[in-house]
Amino acid sequence: EAGVTQSPTHLIKTRGQQATLRCSPISGHTSVYWYQQALGLGLQFLLWYDEGEERNRGNFPPRFSGRQFPNYSSELNVNALELEDSALYLCASSLVGLVSNQPQHFGDGTRLSIL
Amino acid sequence: EDQVTQSPEALRLQEGESSSLNCSYTVSGLRGLFWYRQDPGKGPEFLFTLYSAGEEKEKERLKATLTKKESFLHITAPKPEDSATYLCAVQAGYGGATNKLIFGTGTLLAVQP
Numbered sequence: 686e687a688g689v690t691q692s693p694t695h696l697i698k699t700r701g702q703q704a705t706l707r708c709s710p711i712s713g714h715t716s717v718y719w720y721q722q723a724l725g726l727g728l729q730f731l732l733w734y735d736e737g738e739e740r741n742r743g744n745f746p747p748r749f750s751g752r753q754f755p756n757y758s759s760e761l762n763v764n765a766l767e768l769e770d771s772a773l774y775l776c777a778s779s780l781v782g783l784v785s786n787q788p789q790h791f792g793d794g795t796r797l798s799i800l
Numbered sequence: 801e802d803q804v805t806q807s808p809e810a811l812r813l814q815e816g817e818s819s820s821l822n823c824s825y826t827v828s829g830l831r832g833l834f835w836y837r838q839d840p841g842k843g844p845e846f847l848f849t850l851y852s853a854g855e856e857k858e859k860e861r862l863k864a865t866l867t868k869k870e871s872f873l874h875i876t877a878p879k880p881e882d883s884a885t886y887l888c889a890v891q892a893g894y895g896g897a898t899n900k901l902i903f904g905t906g907t908l909l910a911v912q913p
Contacts, residue, residue, distance in 0.1 A: 716899065718900070726905070727887075727904060727906065728901070728903040741900060786831040786832035786849070788832075788849050789834075790846055791845070791846075792843050793841070793843045794843050
């Protein structure tokens with residue numbers, strides 16, 4: 686069974702540009718989560734989507750946004766990129782999103798570098 | 801505020817030398833505690849979920865335990881391939897609006913042959 690897949694693996698942008706990151710969940714999973722892992726910091730929760738709806742967002746500015754498509758895949762958009770946005774962006778998926786304590790399974794991330 | 805603290809930050813062991821990693825947490829209403837393993841350049845790999853105090857889970861050389869305030873990941877007779885960063889995360893609160901995981905900063909384990 687295929688795991689969570691993310692693309693691209695690496696992305697290099699300059700300040701002020703926009704970045705789009707993509708994620709395909711494990712087959713049968715309806716919930717998709719996005720996390721940021723900056724160098725030296727722990728994973729920080731960004732966004733949670735389930736059944737096409739944004740269910741929860743972490744303490745990030747509005748220029749971090751995303752969406753979930755009918756096939757449950759998701760994309761994360763980051764506008765007006767800043768140097769501190771350089772990080773590994775991880776996507777995770779889980780079964781039965783609402784009222785759930787099911788484990789989240791992660792992809793290998795997109796490394797976003799801002800020059 | 802919900803918080804997860806892991807110790808030690810780094811641990812170096814000789815092959816076969818057993819030890820434990822600690823994860824202490826302060827949360828309102830624990831729904832689950834999760835252990836992950838992360839190798840360099842990779843995403844976290846799910847290991848265990850623990851839901852209530854007294855619960856234990858085992859997988860090969862790893863055993864996870866849970867109390868009301870902390871969790872331990874015991875590593876018995878480790879091998880060099882066990883070298884990785886081990887992450888602890890909690891899911892807290894009630895209701896579907898809180899499915900996010902709150903992560904600790906991890907323990908970097910190095911096992912020398």
